[in-house]
Amino acid sequence: MPETVLSRFLRYVKIHTASDSDSNTTPSTERQWTLLRMLADELRELGASDMTIAKHGYVLATIPATTRKRVPVVALFAHVDTVPGFSGEGVKPIAHRKWNGKPIVLPDDPAQVIDMAKYPEMKSQVGKDLVTASGTTLLGADDKSGVAVIMTLAEFLLSHPEIEHGPIRVCFNPDEEIGRGVDKLDLKELGADVAYTLDGENPGEVNWETFSGDSAVVTIDGVSTHPGEGRKYKMVSALMLAARLLAALPVENRSAETTDARDGYIHATSMSGNVAHAEIRFILRNHDNDRLKAQGDQLRGLVKGIAAAEPRAKFKVQITPSYRNMGYWIRENMLPVDLADEAMRAVGLVPTHPPTRGGTDGSRLTERGLHTPNLFAGGHNSHGPHEYACVQEMELSVKMLIELVQLWTKKGANYKKRTKRK
Numbered sequence: 204m205p206e207t208v209l210s211r212f213l214r215y216v217k218i219h220t221a222s223d224s225d226s227n228t229t230p231s232t233e234r235q236w237t238l239l240r241m242l243a244d245e246l247r248e249l250g251a252s253d254m255t256i257a258k259h260g261y262v263l264a265t266i267p268a269t270t271r272k273r274v275p276v277v278a279l280f281a282h283v284d285t286v287p288g289f290s291g292e293g294v295k296p297i298a299h300r301k302w303n304g305k306p307i308v309l310p311d312d313p314a315q316v317i318d319m320a321k322y323p324e325m326k327s328q329v330g331k332d333l334v335t336a337s338g339t340t341l342l343g344a345d346d347k348s349g350v351a352v353i354m355t356l357a358e359f360l361l362s363h364p365e366i367e368h369g370p371i372r373v374c375f376n377p378d379e380e381i382g383r384g385v386d387k388l389d390l391k392e393l394g395a396d397v398a399y400t401l402d403g404e405n406p407g408e409v410n411w412e413t414f415s416g417d418s419a420v421v422t423i424d425g426v427s428t429h430p431g432e433g434r435k436y437k438m439v440s441a442l443m444l445a446a447r448l449l450a451a452l453p454v455e456n457r458s459a460e461t462t463d464a465r466d467g468y469i470h471a472t473s474m475s476g477n478v479a480h481a482e483i484r485f486i487l488r489n490h491d492n493d494r495l496k497a498q499g500d501q502l503r504g505l506v507k508g509i510a511a512a513e514p515r516a517k518f519k520v521q522i523t524p525s526y527r528n529m530g531y532w533i534r535e536n537m538l539p540v541d542l543a544d545e546a547m548r549a550v551g552l553v554p555t556h557p558p559t560r561g562g563t564d565g566s567r568l569t570e571r572g573l574h575t576p577n578l579f580a581g582g583h584n585s586h587g588p589h590e591y592a593c594v595q596e597m598e599l600s601v602k603m604l605i606e607l608v609q610l611w612t613k614k615g616a617n618y619k620k621r622t623k624r625k
């Protein structure tokens with residue numbers, strides 16, 4: 204009997220795999236190895252070929268082609284880590300079979316209620332099977348739903364050679380949540396022509412636009428004197444100047460708290476300091492590279508204004524690119540998106556293309572030359588106690604992928620991978 208996507212999912216979410224942005228190793232945490240090794244063993248047992256665990260924790264394997272045609276190699280990605288900001292330890296998944304639509308009170312913290320009044324997309328899930336955590340942890344559907352979907356697909360394809368498809372590469376990677384998911388992945392070793400991450404939410408979703416992101420650090424050096432010295436107007440407090448900068452930031456429609464859809468933002472992530480020295484860290488986000496640059500200019504302009512009013516202090520602004528909107532490259536050849544749309548329709552879904560308000564592993568991969576849109580995998584409300592997965596949506600994701608790999612065989616033969624990096 205093949206294992207179901209649900210039983211796989213329930214096994215995977217119990218393994219604690221939070222990543223850690225303060226660590227310099229890859230994977231950033233030892234505990235991610237537990238799941239990575241387990242997946243490697245399972246792929247081997249299922250009969251996948253070329254199984255390797257690369258030294259930085261990338262689990263790679265091949266589902267061999269069943270066609271003689273020369274068709275592009277399609278890679279499928281899911282990440283094993285969970286976000287470090289909320290506990291992922293001791294996850295107790297609870298299955299709610301045929302959910303009746305009533306608010307779900309999580310038993311370990313009854314203040315945590317998953318309610319469709321708050322999450323309207325749940326209306327389409329009444330009568331379906333949901334899995335939640337128990338109230339004190341996240342669930343880890345982000346992205347263990349993607350892992351379970353890909354493993355279930357692998358088992359199905361390996362036992363159904365009559366389904367015609369080209370070579371499929373599977374990649375399970377660590378550290379997506381800390382923005383380093385594919386940094387050390389050797390794309391030659393992966394050997395794919397096109398890829399998809401299974402890390403999206405709603406059925407039908409094909410995300411091929413992400414934010415472009417920069418990080419910025421503003422440092423301020425003040426003039427420190429003893430506060431009791433009474434020499435009026437000698438002290439210049441770096442901390443007070445930092446506060447002035449924060450207060451000067453545009454808020455309405457320009458901050459992380461007040462934007463959605465295609466609006467970008469300047470978001471202060473941390474501030475530290477004292478009279479002598481202060482530092483504020485920011486992230487800047489926009490789907491449009493020119494607008495992102497304008498946001499950086501705006502930040503510099505605000506600093507300039509405050510600096511002009513207090514020439515005794517020293518200001519420094521450093522802006523560093525983090526990642527770029529994959530749409531800039533995907534637009535060159537929309538076939539990976541078109542075929543995903545067609546696969547969605549083939550399983551009765553309406554394809555949608557909401558731009559992602561964030562980066563994905565696919566942003567980096569696309570920038571590096573491997574075009575990688577993101578597809579839904581059935582997880583919802585990531586990164587907190589209200590996270591849940593819908594079993595029928597995970598099953599639908601598997602079905603959609605079965606269609607997609609066949610479509611690449613039928614229609615993808617002429618797809619050319621980008622060879623030059625822009």
Ligand SMILES: [Zn+2]
Nearest residue numbers: 345346379402
């Ligand atoms: Zn994810």
